[in-house]
Amino acid sequence: MRLNPLLERAGRWLLAAAAALAGAQAQAAIVGIAGMPSTGARSFDLFAAEGYVSMADGVQVYSWGYGASTGSGGTGLMQVSGPTLLVTQGETVTIRLTNNLPTRTSMLFPGQGNVQGSGGAAGVLAQEAGPGETVTYTFVAAHPGTYVYQSGTQPSLQTEMGMVGALIVYPSGAPSGSRWAYNHAGTAYDRETLVVVGDIDSDIHAAIDDQVKAARAAGNACLTAADPQAQCVFSADLSRRFPKYWTLNGRTSPDVFAKNFAPELPHQPYNTLPRLHPGERMLLRVIGAGSDLHPMHHHGNNSWAIARYGRMLASTAASGPDLAFSDYTIQVVPGQTYDAIWTWTGAGLGWDVYGKLCNPAQANPAAPDYCTHTPAQRHQLASDIGKPIPVKLPSEFELAYGEFYSGSPYLGDFGVRPVGAGAANTTGAFFHMFHSHNEREVVNGGIFPGGMMTMMVIEPPGVVIDVAQP
Secondary structure, three states: OOOOOHHHHHHHHHHHHHHHHHHOOOOOOOOOEOOEEEOOEEEEEEEEEEEEEEOOOOOEEEEEEEEEOHHHOOOOOEEOOOOOEEEEOOOEEEEEEEEOOOOOEOOEOOOOOOOEEEOOEEOOOOEEEOOOOEEEEEEEOOOOEEEEEEOOOOHHHHHHOOOEEEEEEEOOOOOOOOOEOOOOHHHEOOEEEEEEEEEEOHHHHHHHHHHHHHHHHOOOHHHOOOOHHHOOOOOOOHHHOOOOEEEEOOEOEOHHHOOOOOOOOOOOOOOOOOEEOOOOEEEEEEEEOOOOOEEEEEOOOOEEEEEEOOEEOOOOHHHOOOOOEEEOEEEEOOOOEEEEEEEOOOOOOOOOOOOOOOOOOOOOOOOOOOOOOOHHHOOOOOOOOOOOOOOOOOOHHHOOOOOOOOOOOOOOOOOOOOOOOOOOOOOOOEEEEEEEOOHHHOOEOOEOOOEOEEEEEEOOOOOOOOOOOO
16 A cells, blocks of 8 residues: 655645535435335345445555445445435335345345345345345335444444445425425425445455455355355454544545545545535434444534434424434444534624625615625624624735635635635635544544545535535
């Protein structure tokens, strides 16, 4: 494994960020696959396969992952994290899994009741497919929410290798045209994003890679044996596990900024770049897909936790999320799913985030032309509208410039920037970091910045988000 030079790594950061903001597909809806629908049912053709995923420092990590056929809406390639399965509450879900790995594997669906498996052979936790075999799983998606699916075969090792993905069940009771996370108006949102949080010990992956290559070089019959007892079983000392990479949707920062289905990341198709307008409600669907706990901290505002493990935090179904709570850091527990609402309005900052001053010739603050704000800009506190920033701004010679600085403290505005500074902010947006609060998890190969780090982007009203994804 070889690390790229620092300059190349920095260039990759800037190019990824600039490309993301110039034309990225940030989600108004979750990017995933809807499979093949029929009346009251939905089916998916998935497979398990091997490949190499790319870390942002240039390291290629041998991995196993799920993939989806193009007929099911997938790319036809194995991916990490696995294809996000999008279904509606009450549908009968059928998943056909073909195993292209050199060892047996399976699928588990935590939170789903009465999962039926057929084909292959019975394993300890799930129906398993040997190399070249196909198994079928069927269940009814009875409850809305965010769920994980993962391998039920050698789960500690195979989830480490990448055998994990997300299942989103949309509620059946939401009114037409509305977006609810659960069957209650208290879970309404405007945009949603998925964050599958993972951790990788590349030494374990390398050890499995070596074992697979050795088995193939020896022509070992276990790679294709029909007898489940004779199939290859690969192993690693997980007691010595020590992650070296930390991922969001299978990518490390800054690759999290690159657009969905970026050709340079064929096995990591999903980005992580939540974008919203002031006042909009962003549903964060967070999944703990790794083996460690990760404190994911969002700057700019607290979020409201409305559900865990695909169950609304409610005293009764009719009460809505009355047990929701506010927090500034999401504790992402291994295997846990977590739904939270995050929003930003600028209310209470003590100044007008748009830099618009009131009309001194208009003495009546209630008059329509007292301030020049559009309806989309009137989400601030009334006492802040038209108020200037309450500090004296330093000159441009006394500032340190970042790539996301617009040159102005006002949303949608631009100011003086040195040549080449602020190239990643093309709209005058506000950027709030969303990252692990465990500092060693925001690196790639020990070098900052990287790992579990992205941005929550507040776009000015009028900036079009998600043209290709309504």
